[in-house]
Amino acid sequence: MFEDYKEKVILTYQEKRDAGAISVNLLRPSPGKIKDECLIVYQERCSKKDERAFRLFFGPKDHITDYGQSISKLEIDKFRPLMNFMNRRTNVTEDKNIELLAWLIDFEPRPYQIWNNFKGDPTTLTASEIINEPATAVDNNFQPFTSLYRPEDTEDKETKVHIAGISTTETEIKEETETTNHEIQSLFENQGVSHKKGSKIRKTITSFMIILAASGGTYQLASLQNQECMYWTGDHYKRISCNQKVKDATVLALDTAKAAHLRKITQPDTLTQSSVGKVWYTKIDGELEFYTADGYHPMYNDVRLKPITVYMLNKYILRK
Structure with missing residues (x-):
């Protein structure tokens, strides 16, 4: 499922960040830094398999072989949802943000369709399934994407369907329906069912599948609203x-644990020696903040809370 893929991507990002094995632009990401990194990575490596991510996030190309201008013209606020997700200020973000992050950190296998087919195990992929042909965007003879999408396909011409976080397009629905009809027809022919009778049964099954899918989407949407x-x-x-x-x-x-136990201590002068082992602290903008539970700062998810010590208690609380 895409949720598993999303979790793999963000965990890989965090591991690379913690190990320092990532661009400095992504260590403490901001919308501007993410945009700068997109330009750098696009110049260093672009691949056929990433065009869908480019098209969904940056829009159509400004040039037949170049997304560089599209990236340059994109407003930096478009990168803010991705920044919030990378900093874990939110656990919910659009699929296109996940695919862009996977490209930025060179997560493999990607995109989701390839990862899902092989259950996230890159060792089972063949050379034809991992399309990785890097080239610079300034190469006028380079046309890496024409085999995947028709030139007339743009974001504006796609009708998107969103049900409880599931995103697809009118084209994809049409292709899946045609495939299903073909499989059903083949089954009828193999069983000796007449074309006319098979057509009626096929229509009934297809209608049932559409109703079932719609009902499932409604149920998922209702479940989301109740969460x-x-x-x-x-x-x-x-x-x-x-x-x-x-x-x-x-x-x-x-997060039931955080909701139940994490509190900011607004009156630090109430702390005593018995607070050692029960209170955590950090410094934000030069000011000490104290909390009732371990973990990360609620507003700055890259700032880890530290357990208060006798030394800290004496120096900043009791002596005052």
Whole structure:
């Protein structure tokens, strides 16, 4: 499932970041840094298999063989959702952001279709299945993408369907339906069923499949609306429904442990020697902050909270 692929991609990013095996632009990402890294990586390596990610994120090419201009013209705010996901300020993001991150960190196998076919095991892929033909965008003789998409295919000409986080296109639905019809017809012919009778049965089965898919999508959407999420109020996490929006706050998937135990201590002068082993701290913008549980800072997911020590307690709390 795509959720598994998404988790693999973000874990690979975190491992490379923690090991320092990643571009400096992605160590502490910002929208501007992510855009700069896209330009660099596009110049260094571009591959046929990544064109779908390019087209969905950057839009159609400005030149028949070049996405470089499209990247340059894209507003940096378009990269903000990806930055929030990379910093784990949110666990929910669009599929195109995951595919772009996979390309930026050179995650293999990618994209999702290839990864899913082989259950995330790159050792089973053949040379024809991993298409990796790097070339610079300034090479006027390089035409890496024409075999995958027709020139007239653009973002504007696609009708997208979104049901509970599942994204597909009208073209993909049509192709899958035609494939199913062909398989059903072959089955009827092998069993000696007449074309006329088989056509009626095929239509019935196809209609049933469409109704079943629509019902499943409705059920998933209802389930999503009933799921619990949470957001940081400033001193604790508050539970809300996942379909609610909170102004100036990032809505996250519910973490029951954080919601129950993580609190910001707003009156540090109440801390005593008995607080050692029960309180954690960090420094943000030169100011100490104290919390009631271990983990990462609720607003800065790359900042780890540290356990308070007797030395810290004496120096910053008790002596004052």
